[in-house]
Amino acid sequence: MKILVVGGAGYIGSHMLKRFQDTNHKVEVLDNLSTGFETNCLDFTLHKCDLANREEVYSILQNNYDLVMHFASYINVGESYINPQKYYENNVVNTLNLLNCMVDLKILNFVFSSTAAVYGEPKSNPISEINPMTPVNPYGQTKAIVENILKDYDNSYGLKSISLRYFNACGAHPDGTIGERHDPETHLIPLILQAASGRKDKITIYGDDYPTKDGTCVRDYIHVMDLAEAHLLALDRLSQTQLSDVYNVGIMRVLVLEKLLRLLKKSLIKKMDIEIQK
Ligand SMILES: NC(=O)c1ccc[n+]([C@@H]2O[C@H](COP(=O)([O-])OP(=O)(O)OC[C@H]3O[C@@H](n4cnc5c(N)ncnc54)[C@H](O)[C@@H]3O)[C@@H](O)[C@H]2O)c1
Numbered sequence: 001m002k003i004l005v006v007g008g009a010g011y012i013g014s015h016m017l018k019r020f021q022d023t024n025h026k027v028e029v030l031d032n033l034s035t036g037f038e039t040n041c042l043d044f045t046l047h048k049c050d051l052a053n054r055e056e057v058y059s060i061l062q063n064n065y066d067l068v069m070h071f072a073s074y075i076n077v078g079e080s081y082i083n084p085q086k087y088y089e090n091n092v093v094n095t096l097n098l099l100n101c102m103v104d105l106k107i108l109n110f111v112f113s114s115t116a117a118v119y120g121e122p123k124s125n126p127i128s129e130i131n132p133m134t135p136v137n138p139y140g141q142t143k144a145i146v147e148n149i150l151k152d153y154d155n156s157y158g159l160k161s162i163s164l165r166y167f168n169a170c171g172a173h174p175d176g177t178i179g180e181r182h183d184p185e186t187h188l189i190p191l192i193l194q195a196a197s198g199r200k201d202k203i204t205i206y207g208d209d210y211p212t213k214d215g216t217c218v219r220d221y222i223h224v225m226d227l228a229e230a231h232l233l234a235l236d237r238l239s240q241t242q243l244s245d246v247y248n249v250g251i252m253r254v255l256v257l258e259k260l261l262r263l264l265k266k267s268l269i270k271k272m273d274i275e276i277q278k
Contacts, residue, residue, distance in 0.1 A: 001239065002026045004065045006098065007072030009036025009046065011169065011180050012113065012227055016069065017042055018173050019228035030060055031072065040178060051094035058101045067109035067238070068102060069231060070095065073142070076186055077117065080139035091142035096149065103157045110150070110161040111234045116220070116250065118144040118165060129165070129246050147246065154244045162234040166249040167220040169227055180224070188219070220250045 003020070007013045008029035013036065020027045021042065029041045032050040047060045051072060061068075073091040074080070080087040102110065117140030118133040133144040153159040170189050172179030180190050194200040208215040230249045237245070 001066040001235070002028075002064060003235070004028055004030055004061070004063075004068045005044075006030045006051070006068060006070045007036065007113075008044070009033055009038060009040045010071055011182060012224055013069075013071040014040035014042075014178050015173055015224045016071070016228045016231055017044055018178065019225065019232060020044075023232070028063070028065075030057070035074075035182065037181065040181075051090070051098055054097045054101065057097055058104070061101050061105050061107060065107050067111065067235060068098070068107060069111045069113075069235070070098065071113045073113070075139070077137050077139045078186070080137055080142070084138040087138050087142050091139070092145050095146050099149065099153060099159065103153065103159055108157070108159050109238055110159060111231055111238065112146065112150065112161055112163040113231075114143045114147055114163040114165045114246075115140060116165045116167045116248065118147065127248065129248055150244065160238055160242050161244050162238050163246045164227075164230055164234060164249050165246065166222055166227060166230075168222070169224045170221045171223040171225065173225065189221075222250055 003025050005013055005016060005020075005027060006029075008017050008027075009031035013029070013031070017027065017029065017040070028045040028047065030047045030049050030051075031041070033048060034050075038046060049056045049060060051057055073095070074087050099110070102108070116127065117137060118135050119127050119131050120134040120136040120140060122131050124131065133147065135141045135144050147163050150159065150161045150163065154161065168187065170180070170187075180187060182190070185191055185194065188203070188205075191200065191203045195203045205216050207217050210217045212218060227249060230247070234247065237243075
């Protein structure tokens with residue numbers, strides 16, 4: 001298949017590209033490099049373009065792609081409260097640009113990186129896909145809106161999609177060439193490593209009244225290469241069944257954190273301050 005990876009220069013997109021190197025798919029990348037890095041695109045053709053530029057997006061999409069995989073969005077929940085406009089514009093309006101160009105050009109297969117933030121405060125745990133989408137922050141809202149658009153675009157234009165809802169990605173490619181790289185970094189594991197290696201004074205963990213031993217929350221982590229595998233499976237499923245669907249992608253990988261904390265306790269890495277805030 002000929003595939004366009006939108007947002008392929010970012011953290012998860014670049015690990016997807018690594019995974020594609022072991023397949024026969026023909027892959028190209030569209031990215032504006034706002035938070036991504038050109039070197040993450042490996043040897044794949046990079047179309048440097050902003051999704052806001054509909055004419056340019058249309059012209060790139062004329063390269064006969066069979067499927068689009070969409071990783072491009074803003075991802076910081078805290079920032080989405082401070083500046084929701086930025087999030088609705090990029091995550092919804094710009095995604096709509098992409099979808100409209102696809103529909104116009106009859107590219108009708110789409111794999112979407114959604115988020116488990118679409119669930120908000122779920123009624124049951126573990127969360128299954130039949131839980132309603134009741135997001136509690138603007139970031140989650142933007143993803144829920146796109147998922148709803150996808151339902152309508154399937155009904156009316158035959159655009160087939162698989163949305164993958166996941167919580168926290170973590171880890172790096174086993175060959176060590178790429179890994180998690182956000183600037184500024186807001187994700188817990190890289191922050192722990194920065195603090196442990198002395199590049200940060202301390203880390204702050206938010207929340208102290210969860211029903212756990214020390215009151216801090218439990219989070220779901222999934223390795224970024226497992227995520228890449230899930231996106232590849234979604235692609236296969238979509239091309240085989242031509243059925244739109246939604247899947248949770250998660251695994252209780254608190255063990256990763258526990259292992260890190262054990263290492264810290266053994267003082268294998270520099271001692272650091274952990275501050276717990278409400
Ligand atoms: N990182 C996580 O833990 C996590 C968890 C759940 C869902 N997701 C979803 O996965 C996707 C990828 O996340 P990530 O951590 O790799 O983020 P990232 O910021 O590293 O990657 C996003 C990429 O999209 C590009 N981009 C953003 N806006 C663009 C635009 N208007 N035009 C063209 N390119 C644009 C950026 O330059 C960047 O390369 C996002 O959609 C995010 O919502 C991430």
